[in-house]
Amino acid sequence: MIKLSEPYFFGSELKHLKKCLETKWISSGGDEVKKFEKKMKKFTSGKYNLATINCTAALQLAVRLLKPKNNDEIIVPTITFVATINSVIYNNCNPIFMDCDDNLMLDKNKFYNYVKKNTFYKKGFTFNKKTKKRILSLIIVNTFGNLFDFDDQFKTFCKKRNIKIIEDSAESLGSFFYDKKKNKGIDFSCYSFNGNKLITSGGGGLISMNNIKDYNLAKHLSSQAKKDATQFIHDDVGFNFRMSNLHAAIGMSQISNLKKVKKKKQKIHNLYRDSINNIKGLFILPNPKYCSSNNWLNILIIDKKKYGLSKNKIIEKFREFNIETRSLWSPNHLQKPFLKFEKYELDKAKKMFERCICIPSSFGLKLSDQKKIIKLLQNKFRK
Numbered sequence: 606m607i608k609l610s611e612p613y614f615f616g617s618e619l620k621h622l623k624k625c626l627e628t629k630w631i632s633s634g635g636d637e638v639k640k641f642e643k644k645m646k647k648f649t650s651g652k653y654n655l656a657t658i659n660c661t662a663a664l665q666l667a668v669r670l671l672k673p674k675n676n677d678e679i680i681v682p683t684i685t686f687v688a689t690i691n692s693v694i695y696n697n698c699n700p701i702f703m704d705c706d707d708n709l710m711l712d713k714n715k716f717y718n719y720v721k722k723n724t725f726y727k728k729g730f731t732f733n734k735k736t737k738k739r740i741l742s743l744i745i746v747n748t749f750g751n752l753f754d755f756d757d758q759f760k761t762f763c764k765k766r767n768i769k770i771i772e773d774s775a776e777s778l779g780s781f782f783y784d785k786k787k788n789k790g791i792d793f794s795c796y797s798f799n800g801n802k803l804i805t806s807g808g809g810g811l812i813s814m815n816n817i818k819d820y821n822l823a824k825h826l827s828s829q830a831k832k833d834a835t836q837f838i839h840d841d842v843g844f845n846f847r848m849s850n851l852h853a854a855i856g857m858s859q860i861s862n863l864k865k866v867k868k869k870k871q872k873i874h875n876l877y878r879d880s881i882n883n884i885k886g887l888f889i890l891p892n893p894k895y896c897s898s899n900n901w902l903n904i905l906i907i908d909k910k911k912y913g914l915s916k917n918k919i920i921e922k923f924r925e926f927n928i929e930t931r932s933l934w935s936p937n938h939l940q941k942p943f944l945k946f947e948k949y950e951l952d953k954a955k956k957m958f959e960r961c962i963c964i965p966s967s968f969g970l971k972l973s974d975q976k977k978i979i980k981l982l983q984n985k986f987r988k
């Protein structure tokens with residue numbers, strides 16, 4: 606089977622794990638975790654990094670650090686992995702769903718229109734005109750390795766409205782803005798080291814931030830909010846969210862390969878783009894001009910009328926050839942647990958869902974396998 610996004614082991618994983626086993630420190634809070642957090646600073650947007658069990662926990666914690674009240678509202682894109690939305694619900698807040706644009710990012714213009722038309726600003730906060738609830742934050746998702754364009758106008762707008770920005774960077778580790786200023790003004794960035802990501806720790810996440818107070822609170826809450834660890838005195842309802850030393854050891858062995866992985870991913874992207882964009886009715890989601898993307902997954906965008914095969918037919922055909930592909934996420938505003946929440950002018954998301962699939966993009970993808978995938982698309986799967 607040609608897999609969609611497989612982990613790759615570079616050879617030093619066992620050495621790091623062995624070292625970790627020898628110290629008998631395998632759970633959270635060990636040296637490997639500290640080293641991992643420090644080493645990640647080269648790639649994260651904030652000064653302070655806290656490693657967590659996964660990115661879902663990092664996102665949950667990020668929302669919690671904003672000190673939400675029950676039923677505060679948080680704006681989210683509907684096109685994202687479900688964890689983005691769940692992180693809002695875990696905090697007893699309500700999501701407001703926004704549409705995506707042609708690049709599968711939050712539609713900025715619709716966001717501006719929504720805030721201008723449907724909210725008001727009072728006593729330092731933005732409120733929803735309809736529900737009268739406070740809009741606390743916006744979660745931006747860097748889909749498939751491409752970064753959302755944090756331009757000055759956007760940041761000023763959110764700042765004026767006191768809408769905090771959480772960045773779901775689960776998929777965009779190693780991507781960066783050419784203009785370094787763009788990183789500024791993001792309150793929390795959350796990363797994932799799941800097995801299918803650019804580099805992995807087996808399972809893991811990280812929250813990156815610039816405010817030491819936030820970091821201290823994140824550390825406290827993520828390790829059971831212990832005020833006095835020896836007497837078991839707790840001053841809050843905390844979580845057991847810290848990354849284990851074992852996971853950090855695997856993560857440590859992978860970090861040094863990040864540049865190599867990114868380079869290969871760019872090559873994979875370029876070959877897909879240069880060959881598939883010549884096929885009538887198909888094209889590859891492009892890299893934005895303002896950033897260097899990690900090209901985590903390549904997205905095939907299908908015009909069924911021009912190409913002659915639907916998204917589902919293409920997925921089925923690839924399966925017949927033992928090639929794993931995946932649909933774009935089902936828009937979250939249409940999913941059962943989220944039907945009751947507010948949504949704003951969502952028309953593009955469903956269209957993109959019907960047109961997009963993720964195609965094999967692993968670091969270890971062989972050139973011959975990639976050529977086979979391209980050929981199948983060129984020949985419309987005829988043998």
Ligand SMILES: Cc1ncc(COP(=O)(O)O)c(C=O)c1O
Nearest residue numbers: 659660661686688775797798799
């Ligand atoms: C956009 C996005 N957010 C959050 C997550 C959750 O990450 P994790 O699996 O580390 O909890 C993922 C993981 O696939 C993701 O793609």
